[in-house]
Amino acid sequence: MNGKPLVSIVSAGMSKFGKHDGLLAREIFSQAASEAFSRCPKLEPKRDVKAMFIGHMGEAYEHQGHTGSAVADWAGLTGIPTTRTEAACGSSGVALRSGIYAVLSGLADVVIVGGVEKMTHRTTAEVTEYLAMASDYPFEQWHGITFPGLFALMATAHMHAFGTTQEHMAQVAVKNHYHGSLNPKAHMQKEITLETVINSRYVAWPLKLYDCSLITDGASCIILAKPELAAKYTDQPVHIVGSGQASDTIGLYERKSFTSLNATKLAAKMAYEMANVAPEQVNLAEVHDCFTFAELMAYEDLGFCKVGESGSFIESGQTRLSGRIPVNTSGGLKAKGHPVGATGTAQAYEIYLQLTGQTGKRQVQDAKVGLTHNVGGSGATAVVHIYRSNS
Amino acid sequence: MGVNEPFTIEQFYKFLREGKLMAGKCVKCGKIHLPPRPLCDNCYSQEFEWVNVSGKGKLATYTVISIAPQQFQDLTPYAVGIVQLESGLKIPGMIQEVKEEELKIGMPLTLDFGSCSTPQEWPKWPRYCFKP
Numbered sequence: 001m002n003g004k005p006l007v008s009i010v011s012a013g014m015s016k017f018g019k020h021d022g023l024l025a026r027e028i029f030s031q032a033a034s035e036a037f038s039r040c041p042k043l044e045p046k047r048d049v050k051a052m053f054i055g056h057m058g059e060a061y062e063h064q065g066h067t068g069s070a071v072a073d074w075a076g077l078t079g080i081p082t083t084r085t086e087a088a089c090g091s092s093g094v095a096l097r098s099g100i101y102a103v104l105s106g107l108a109d110v111v112i113v114g115g116v117e118k119m120t121h122r123t124t125a126e127v128t129e130y131l132a133m134a135s136d137y138p139f140e141q142w143h144g145i146t147f148p149g150l151f152a153l154m155a156t157a158h159m160h161a162f163g164t165t166q167e168h169m170a171q172v173a174v175k176n177h178y179h180g181s182l183n184p185k186a187h188m189q190k191e192i193t194l195e196t197v198i199n200s201r202y203v204a205w206p207l208k209l210y211d212c213s214l215i216t217d218g219a220s221c222i223i224l225a226k227p228e229l230a231a232k233y234t235d236q237p238v239h240i241v242g243s244g245q246a247s248d249t250i251g252l253y254e255r256k257s258f259t260s261l262n263a264t265k266l267a268a269k270m271a272y273e274m275a276n277v278a279p280e281q282v283n284l285a286e287v288h289d290c291f292t293f294a295e296l297m298a299y300e301d302l303g304f305c306k307v308g309e310s311g312s313f314i315e316s317g318q319t320r321l322s323g324r325i326p327v328n329t330s331g332g333l334k335a336k337g338h339p340v341g342a343t344g345t346a347q348a349y350e351i352y353l354q355l356t357g358q359t360g361k362r363q364v365q366d367a368k369v370g371l372t373h374n375v376g377g378s379g380a381t382a383v384v385h386i387y388r389s390n391s
Numbered sequence: 392m393g394v395n396e397p398f399t400i401e402q403f404y405k406f407l408r409e410g411k412l413m414a415g416k417c418v419k420c421g422k423i424h425l426p427p428r429p430l431c432d433n434c435y436s437q438e439f440e441w442v443n444v445s446g447k448g449k450l451a452t453y454t455v456i457s458i459a460p461q462q463f464q465d466l467t468p469y470a471v472g473i474v475q476l477e478s479g480l481k482i483p484g485m486i487q488e489v490k491e492e493e494l495k496i497g498m499p500l501t502l503d504f505g506s507c508s509t510p511q512e513w514p515k516w517p518r519y520c521f522k523p
Contacts, residue, residue, distance in 0.1 A: 125459075125461045125464065126461075128458060128459065129460035129461065132460060138404075138514075139426065139483050139484075140483060142516060142518070143471060143485055143518060144456060144459060144469060144485060145456070145471050145483060146456055146458065146460065149471060152454035153454050153471075153472070153473060154452070155454075156452045156454055156496070157451070157452040160452070160496045201457065203457055203458045204454045204455065204456050205454055205457070205491075207454075251483075252473070252483075253473045253481045253482060253483045254481065258452050
């Protein structure tokens, strides 16, 4: 492939992330679809869009499965082949990659990929139980290990091995809330202090409430076209030049390392090689900060810093908006919110806006290469994509 | 024990209820699976033999859960960890009889069969735990 576009993003849409009382997932998704369609007036959805892939994690939230068809219906696309992809919090990262398969196969030249989740109408205990379903049932869920608990197990191991601290983790939260304060679609748009994070109550030691991403409602989507067709729809396409996806054991306990995600490393290697891009050439990234510690681990697994040095890397400020490689300019899962099924394509939405100069106060100047990193469960799925601006 | 017990998670828990920590050893390549599985992920063999594994090990990593699903809420805060057994195999579980501030990576722990509680509803697997 050697850096050639695999597919081109010709449009994108995202609902406001937050609480959508009284709306169903399909209705929230229709907001994202509507934005994507109106951004791209040359596209006639019913004529041009040939397939749909939708990330959605949980039937339990709304007592509604078969989300692919429900969402296509409410997006005015009934009739096209529509497929739900499920990989927990990585569901729409996988939807995006499935869309790339579809376009590269030649079976479809324009596809819509996206994701949705409606969560906030459920209690915290219910959400905790539903999210835990992404982990191993017979040995993890069964013995009371929650989802934050799994990332806490990794954080504890990392602190022990490398001297990473709770303050390092808190700095991720402070940074991402600052970025979120500049994103009108973020769930939380307020800056927070280090003390707020440190003084918040424990969820799963060493992770505290403010180390955790938000329970959020939201939807996002991206319209992909065969690169040769992109100019037909837009003057400002963004090209996807690298795509990697990998898996790992469903149980965290079976893995060799608790301080890194092997699936991330494998997916990143695949994507970097395909894109012919090195980590130092990435100008900005949206990484999977389901917990603050997960962002630190991602810095190492994606090659943004050396193994064990993510603590000093966040401290150096290089991943802040003004830094060398701004990470999670959208606010990330931490401040923008984490409607699990919608997260992967919401990351792609942010990179699309950044590389086309549409992010206002949080615009990264002269960015040409972007990266997204979406994780499912405790790392049994990881998806990495690399994007290049048209110029 | 008979030769017909299937190499399944169900059977693993049946042995646990009898006070035995059993793993499945692949007859072809020798890989030991904890929990057992019916297809070797290394060589794809379906032939295994049961091996008794020591429940003694060291704490590889841990956390203390404060926010839990409904069924565990009465127990919060509770410690869970992943224990690396003497055989090198790893297994997660709750940790009891250790004060929160005394939890330490590397501390010796032993799987306690006596503390197994077996719920009445599906899947009726006993809940073992680790103790010092």
